[in-house]
Amino acid sequence: MTFLAVIIRGLFRRPVRTGLTMMGIAIGIAAVVALVGMSRGFESSWANGMKSRGTDVVVSNVGGALTPKPFSQSLVDRVKPLPHVAETCALLVDLTSVEKADMMIVSSRQWGGFDWQNLKIVSGRLPKDAKEKAVVLGTTAAETLQKKVGDTLQLETEELAVVGIVDGGAFVENGSVILSLELYQEITGNEGKINVIDVRATPGTTKDELSELCQKINAAVPEVHAVLGSENMRDSQALRVIRAMSWGTSSLAILVGVLGVMNTMLMTVFERTQEISVLLAIGWKRLRIVRMILYESALLGFLGGLGGVVLGVIGVKLLVTAPVIRGLLEPDLSAALLARAVAISVLVGIFSGLYPAWRSSRLMPSQALHG
Amino acid sequence: METANAECVFEAVGLKKEYDDGQVKALRGVDFRIHAGEFVAIVGQSGSGKSTLLQMLGALDHPSEGQLLYRGKVLDEQNDLSAYRAREIGFIFQAFHLLPTFTALENVQMPMFETSRTAPERKARAGELLRSVGLEARLHHFPGKLSGGERQRVAIARSLANGASVLLADEPTGNLDTENARHVMELIVRLHREQRMTLILVTHDPGIARRAERVLEVCDGRIVADKLNGPPTSP
Numbered sequence: 007m008t009f010l011a012v013i014i015r016g017l018f019r020r021p022v023r024t025g026l027t028m029m030g031i032a033i034g035i036a037a038v039v040a041l042v043g044m045s046r047g048f049e050s051s052w053a054n055g056m057k058s059r060g061t062d063v064v065v066s067n068v069g070g071a072l073t074p075k076p077f078s079q080s081l082v083d084r085v086k087p088l089p090h091v092a093e094t095c096a097l098l099v100d101l102t103s104v105e106k107a108d109m110m111i112v113s114s115r116q117w118g119g120f121d122w123q124n125l126k127i128v129s130g131r132l133p134k135d136a137k138e139k140a141v142v143l144g145t146t147a148a149e150t151l152q153k154k155v156g157d158t159l160q161l162e163t164e165e166l167a168v169v170g171i172v173d174g175g176a177f178v179e180n181g182s183v184i185l186s187l188e189l190y191q192e193i194t195g196n197e198g199k200i201n202v203i204d205v206r207a208t209p210g211t212t213k214d215e216l217s218e219l220c221q222k223i224n225a226a227v228p229e230v231h232a233v234l235g236s237e238n239m240r241d242s243q244a245l246r247v248i249r250a251m252s253w254g255t256s257s258l259a260i261l262v263g264v265l266g267v268m269n270t271m272l273m274t275v276f277e278r279t280q281e282i283s284v285l286l287a288i289g290w291k292r293l294r295i296v297r298m299i300l301y302e303s304a305l306l307g308f309l310g311g312l313g314g315v316v317l318g319v320i321g322v323k324l325l326v327t328a329p330v331i332r333g334l335l336e337p338d339l340s341a342a343l344l345a346r347a348v349a350i351s352v353l354v355g356i357f358s359g360l361y362p363a364w365r366s367s368r369l370m371p372s373q374a375l376h377g
Numbered sequence: 378m379e380t381a382n383a384e385c386v387f388e389a390v391g392l393k394k395e396y397d398d399g400q401v402k403a404l405r406g407v408d409f410r411i412h413a414g415e416f417v418a419i420v421g422q423s424g425s426g427k428s429t430l431l432q433m434l435g436a437l438d439h440p441s442e443g444q445l446l447y448r449g450k451v452l453d454e455q456n457d458l459s460a461y462r463a464r465e466i467g468f469i470f471q472a473f474h475l476l477p478t479f480t481a482l483e484n485v486q487m488p489m490f491e492t493s494r495t496a497p498e499r500k501a502r503a504g505e506l507l508r509s510v511g512l513e514a515r516l517h518h519f520p521g522k523l524s525g526g527e528r529q530r531v532a533i534a535r536s537l538a539n540g541a542s543v544l545l546a547d548e549p550t551g552n553l554d555t556e557n558a559r560h561v562m563e564l565i566v567r568l569h570r571e572q573r574m575t576l577i578l579v580t581h582d583p584g585i586a587r588r589a590e591r592v593l594e595v596c597d598g599r600i601v602a603d604k605l606n607g608p609p610t611s612p
Contacts, residue, residue, distance in 0.1 A: 007483050008496050019478045284474040287437055288488040288535065289463020371462070372437040 013301045016274070023270060028310040030266035034259035035314020035351045039344065040321045040337075041252035047337035048248070054336075055178035056204075056235035059121045061095075062216055065203035065223055065232045073101050074201040077229055082203055084227050090211045090219050095119030097202040098190055104183055105160055107150050111182040112161070114190030120206055125184070130155035130170030136188040142170035144180035151183075159183065164193045177336035205232075260354055263310065267358035271303045275362045279369060286371035299363040300356055307355020311348035318347065383412040384448065386543060386575050387434060391443035394429050394598075403429040405598035406443065413542070416569050416576040418589035426598040427579045428547055434577060435468055435545050436461050463491040467536025467574075469565075471548035473528040475520040481507055481531045482516040488538040506534040510564060526557030533564060537572075544568070546578040550585065562588065 017024055056064060065085060066074035082096050096116040104110040115121045117136030125132065125142065133140040141159055143151065148171045153159060157168045166185065174180050191197045205223075207216055216234055223232035275282070282295055322337045387410065394404040403426045411417055421427045432438040433445055436458045445452045447461070455461055462468075475484045485503035494502065507516055510530040520528055529549060536544060549565060550558035562585060569576040578589065586592050587606060594602035 007479075007486050007500065009490060012479075012490075015478050280474070281476055284470075284476070285487065286459070287435065287462060287468055287474075289459055289491045289539070290487075291457075291459040291491060294490065370438065371435075372432050 031310025032313035034263035036317035037259040039318025058176035063205040271362035283373035303359025311351025393442035421595035467541035469546040
């Protein structure tokens with residue numbers, strides 16, 4: 007028999023209590039996986055969208071909202087002449103309800119701009135020109151809206167023809183309704199307004215030069231804010247709030263887990279007072295007793311963490327199919343996040359076991375003779 | 378004493394133990410010597426201090442005053458009392474105190490965690506000890522499935538796990554019926570004889586005390602009699 011076997015046996019001597027405690031931790035860890043995975047997924051989905059479009063620098067005014075505030079299209083002319091700027095593409099992007107979908111990305115792009123180049127036609131075609139009353143749908147958007155080429159799509163007050171289904175190479179792109187900027191400005195009454203300028207840098211521009219370009223844009227066009235495409239959403243206050251809420255909720259869930267484990271481990275020490283005293287009486291060192299309790303609580307945390315990861319992954323998979331967010335984000339369920347969640351759970355276990363372990367180390371071997 | 382030339386294992390000098398800030402005086406100044414290989418019975422009424430004395434000998438508790446020497450060294454001044462408990466002494470309790478979620482074989486392995494034995498070595502040694510106490514058919518039984526006598530035999534095997542030279546037994550037959558008590562005492566006496574262990578046994582049973590070579594009678598925290606019975610007898 008190994009020491010690990012002693013620990014496992016100790017932990018499962020009360021299987022129902024251990025199982026319930028594990029479930030408590032699992033729910034906390036599932037919250038971490040789901041909430042953090044979703045918020046990070048939101049961030050990375052947009053960053054991947056930028057990468058897919060070949061956007062090096064994003065100029066917008068994100069502020070406190072998820073979608074940037076509109077500004078004058080004329081600002082593009084102040085960005086274009088700056089060094090390292092190869093191309094620009096003006097956009098008016100919206101998060102809005104479209105027919106059955108509660109929330110969908112509507113991405114209108116300057117006709118002929120480079121943002122159209124990454125779209126691979128799955129079926130149909132792209133709009134013929136900027137004025138054609140037509141849209142193309144990303145593959146996920148088409149699924150969500152249950153549309154195919156030849157159908158029509160109601161956007162605001164306008165009925166538009168679905169002329170193509172496209173693969174944009176990124177989750178956000180595939181979840182979008184895409185049309186020409188001019189058409190969308192007309193439909194929404196936002197003539198001359200845009201809310202994003204995508205900037206493609208000249209080939210060979212280094213990351214340092216891109217950062218420099220951002221500073222130059224910010225100096226030349228102080229009405230907006232330029233960031234690297236890969237960091238597009240990082241500056242969003244709304245995302246910061248989401249992130250803070252995710253961690254806040256997760257922390258509360260973890261705190262509940264800590265109390266659960268601490269309670270279970272204290273109960274286990276109280277129940278096993280005589281057993282622990284006997285172990286001391288037959289020669290176990292106090293350190294071994296402390297290790298036994300700490301390992302038990304760490305194992306409890308580890309198993310709860312594994313359960314939490316499974317619960318969290320299932321939860322997120324179910325959540326992203328919900329109509330309200332379908333196609334908006336691809337959750338970040340990377341091995342690193344899942345491993346971090348399990349590590350947090352093990353730390354929760356160890357932390358929760360500290361006090362019970364200390365209590366167990368204070369027991370006297372003479373108690374073995376009583377009773 | 379017949380062991381006068383044998384090494385002195387324990388020497389108590391003015392040993393006192395008080396509880397509750399001196400309100401309870403369990404030992405009031407005890408002096409004795411116990412030599413290697415002796416079979417000593419400690420007798421006395423309930424509350425006389427005999428179990429407290431056994432706790433001191435097993436380093437389960439510290440004296441309030443006086444000194445207890447083990448092989449010439451003050452026990453309380455030893456760096457590692459857990460090593461003393463693990464390697465030098467074996468403890469047999471009245472209530473057996475086996476761990477209920479572990480089999481007989483696993484219970485006997487418990488003291489061996491504080492040695493350098495590997496897991497297979499621990500298992501083999503535990504099996505060997507259980508066979509030596511006649512429990513070869515009960516190796517994988519949990520304590521709840523064993524009779525009182527069998528449990529005490531598992532506890533005896535456990536006390537021998539690390540090759541202790543001193544066996545401390547606290548009313549080892551106190552929870553057993555007559556037949557099982559007789560078998561357990563036979564086993565303890567046989568172990569003492571065959572392994573030349575020092576055996577110190579607390580009992581209030583005069584029949585058991587008569588089988589010891591020497592009887593220390595404790596009354597109100599003091600040793601009031603120290604009698605020699607001669608060599609240990611069979612039942």
